[in-house]
Amino acid sequence: MKTRISLVAVGVLMALWGVWKLLHSVDVHGLVRLPLWLGGAVVVDDFVLAPLSIGVGWLVVNWSRRPGAHRTIGVVRATLVCVGVTTLVAVPLLLRQGTGVNPTVLPRDYLRDWLLLEATIVLIGAVGYFTLSRVRASSGDIGGR
DSSP states (O other), rough: HHHHHHHHHHHHHHHHHHHHHHHHSSSSSHHHHHHHHHHHHHHHHIIHHHHHHHHHHHHHHHTTTTTTTTTHHHHHHHHHHHHHHHHHHHHHHHTTTHHHHHHHSSSSSHHHHHHHHHHHHHHHHHHHHHHHHHHHHHHHHOOOO
């Protein structure tokens, strides 16, 4: 019980420190825009990312119902997760590239770099998928669902 109380105390202190840092480092105009930005993030998550994830998951599940696909579904799911996570990380860079007062803050060609990263992830996933399916086929593994 002492551990829980100490963890809660540390968590509350860290939250208070974060609020203090927020109030002292962001101007009033930024504090007014913050709830709008957070609300926009919730809307985008609920009405764009969640349906997209559900749709892709549905497609993957239906694809995995064909004969032999259930053995390699893990590779496809891992590839999709990696693509999704790296895309979420890259979105702010892609949207803000070269804009603002100082265009040297984001000086690289982030779209090209992101496309190369995604292509690399998909290529590695495809190699893993085909390697795994060939190994399973040559080993005579006819395992069931």
